[in-house]
Amino acid sequence: MSAPGGPATPAGATPRSSDRRRVAFATVIGTTVEWYDYFIYASAAGLVFGRLFFEPAGQEFATILSFLTVGISFLFRPLGAFLAGHFGDRYGRRVVLVFTLILMGAATSLIGILPTHAQIGLAAPALLLLLRILQGISAGGEWGGAVLMAVEYAPSHRRGLFGAMPQIGVPIGLLLASAMMAVMDLLFPGDAFLEWGWRIPFLFSVVLIAVGYWVRRRVEESPIFAEIAARKEQTKAPVPTLFARFTPLVLFAAFVFAGNNAIGYMTTGGYVQNYATEGLGLERGPVLWAVTASSVSWLVFTFVAGWLSDHIGRRTTYLIGYVLLGAGVLALFPLVNTAELPLLALALVLLTVGLGLxxxxxxxxxxxxxxxxxxxxxxxxxxxxxxxxxxAFSPAIASWIQQSTGSSTNVSYYLLGMALVGLVGTLLLRDRRGINLRPTNEEQQSRGIYIWDDSSSAPSQTSTTT
Known part of the structure; x- marks a missing residue:
C-alpha cells in the first residue's frame, strides 16, 4: 500500500529524505500518544486511584495497591512484545504500530468513564486492572515497531539521531500527562478533581489517538522489512529462533534498560508525586508542574544523547549516562526532602541528565x-x-521500603543497585555503530555482539549502507 505522500520505497532502495522526515514525525507522534496514555494512568495512580478504587484497604496499603496496578501491566508487556515480535517479523512493522495505538487509546478512554469502588464495589478495581493490562500489552508491542521504523529508515551515520525521535515521545508524553493533570487541578480544585477532573485527561486520549492513527497510516513499511518480504525470507517462528540463538543477548540488553527504567519510574510511575504530596505535604499542582519541567529537560537530554551516540558511540554514551544517573540518584532525596518546590524541581531535572543519556x-x-x-x-x-x-514495581518497592524503614536513603540504595545492573549490561555488549542492517548481512549481524567475542569478528564502524 502506498502512502498518500508518494509511492512506496522499492525494496533495497535508499529511502528519500522526505520519507525519512515523515517517518521521524510519525514515530514521535505515535510514541507520544502511547506514552501519554500510559503516564496518565501512573500519575492518577499516585494521586487519586488509591482513594477512588482501593480506599477500603486503608490509606497506606491503598497507595501500594494503586502502584501495584502500575507494575502489573509490565508483566503483560512481554506478551505484547512476543505477539508484536511474531507479527512484526512476519508481516511488517507498520500494521503492528497501528494496532497497538488503537488498543492503547481504547483502554485509556474506558478508564476515563470507569465507575469507582463507591459505585460498583470490587468490580471497579477489577475493571481498572483489566484495562491496565491492555495498556501493558499495547506498550509491549509499540516500542519495538516504532524504533525499527525510525532506525531502519535512517542513514547509518545518523541512526542515533533518528532513533532518538521515538525516544523523545516518552518525555513528551510525560510532559503532556503532567501538564494535563496540573491544568485539571487548577480547573477542578479539591473534591472536584477527585470527582471529574482526573477523568478528562483519559477521555482526551480519543483526540490524540485519531491524530496518531492518521499520521501512522501515511507511513510506508520499513525498507529493511520490505527487502526481507521481497526476498521471502521472513522467519516462520521468530521468537523461538531468537531464544535458541540469542538468549544471552536478550538478557544483557534487558539489563541495559532495567537500570534506566527503574529510576525513571520514580516520576513516570507516580512515586515522587505521591511522596511529595502525601508524605511531605506539598500541594498537588506545583508538584505536577515540577514534573512537567523535568520532562522538558529529559526530552532535551534524550535528543542530545541520540546525536552524541552517532559521534562517540552508543556504549560510551551509556557509560557516561549511568555514572551521571548514579549521581542524580544520590542527589534526589536530599533535595526532595527539603520540601522546597524549587529544590524538588532541581532534583528531578538533575535526574533527567542521566536518564536522557x-x-x-x-x-x-x-x-x-x-x-x-x-x-x-x-x-x-x-x-x-x-x-x-x-x-514494573519500582514505585511499589520504593513505597514499601519507605514505609518499612522510614528512610528515603534506603530507596536511594535500591535505585543505585538498579543503576549498577544497567551499567553491567552495558559493559557486556559491544558497540556496533554503523553495521549494515540489511538482510544480506545477516551473518555479520550475528557475530561480534559480546565483549568476549573475537574482535576480528566485530562489525566495521565505517559502513555507510542502510
Whole structure:
C-alpha cells in the first residue's frame, strides 16, 4: 500500500529524505500518544486511584495497591512484545504500530468513564486492572515497531539521531500527562478533581489517538522489512529462533534498560508525586508542574544523547549516562526532602541528565544488536523484559521500603543497585555503530555482539549502507 505522500520505497532502495522526515514525525507522534496514555494512568495512580478504587484497604496499603496496578501491566508487556515480535517479523512493522495505538487509546478512554469502588464495589478495581493490562500489552508491542521504523529508515551515520525521535515521545508524553493533570487541578480544585477532573485527561486520549492513527497510516513499511518480504525470507517462528540463538543477548540488553527504567519510574510511575504530596505535604499542582519541567529537560537530554551516540558511540554514551544517573540518584532525596518546590524541581531535572543519556541511544543500539530476521522480536522482548526487571514495581518497592524503614536513603540504595545492573549490561555488549542492517548481512549481524567475542569478528564502524 502506498502512502498518500508518494509511492512506496522499492525494496533495497535508499529511502528519500522526505520519507525519512515523515517517518521521524510519525514515530514521535505515535510514541507520544502511547506514552501519554500510559503516564496518565501512573500519575492518577499516585494521586487519586488509591482513594477512588482501593480506599477500603486503608490509606497506606491503598497507595501500594494503586502502584501495584502500575507494575502489573509490565508483566503483560512481554506478551505484547512476543505477539508484536511474531507479527512484526512476519508481516511488517507498520500494521503492528497501528494496532497497538488503537488498543492503547481504547483502554485509556474506558478508564476515563470507569465507575469507582463507591459505585460498583470490587468490580471497579477489577475493571481498572483489566484495562491496565491492555495498556501493558499495547506498550509491549509499540516500542519495538516504532524504533525499527525510525532506525531502519535512517542513514547509518545518523541512526542515533533518528532513533532518538521515538525516544523523545516518552518525555513528551510525560510532559503532556503532567501538564494535563496540573491544568485539571487548577480547573477542578479539591473534591472536584477527585470527582471529574482526573477523568478528562483519559477521555482526551480519543483526540490524540485519531491524530496518531492518521499520521501512522501515511507511513510506508520499513525498507529493511520490505527487502526481507521481497526476498521471502521472513522467519516462520521468530521468537523461538531468537531464544535458541540469542538468549544471552536478550538478557544483557534487558539489563541495559532495567537500570534506566527503574529510576525513571520514580516520576513516570507516580512515586515522587505521591511522596511529595502525601508524605511531605506539598500541594498537588506545583508538584505536577515540577514534573512537567523535568520532562522538558529529559526530552532535551534524550535528543542530545541520540546525536552524541552517532559521534562517540552508543556504549560510551551509556557509560557516561549511568555514572551521571548514579549521581542524580544520590542527589534526589536530599533535595526532595527539603520540601522546597524549587529544590524538588532541581532534583528531578538533575535526574533527567542521566536518564536522557541512558535512553536516547537505545533505539539505535538495540536495532544494531539484533540480526534482521529476528530484529522486531529481539528489540521488543528485550525492552519488555527490561521494563519488568526495572520499572514494573519500582514505585511499589520504593513505597514499601519507605514505609518499612522510614528512610528515603534506603530507596536511594535500591535505585543505585538498579543503576549498577544497567551499567553491567552495558559493559557486556559491544558497540556496533554503523553495521549494515540489511538482510544480506545477516551473518555479520550475528557475530561480534559480546565483549568476549573475537574482535576480528566485530562489525566495521565505517559502513555507510542502510
Amino acid at each position: 541512558t535512553y536516547g541511544p537505545q533505539s539505535a543500539w538495540y536495532t544494531e544488536l539484533f540480526p534482521s530476521s529476528v530484529r522486531f522480536s529481539g528489540v521488543s522482548i528485550s525492552y519488555a523484559i527490561g521494563a519488568v526487571l526495572g520499572g
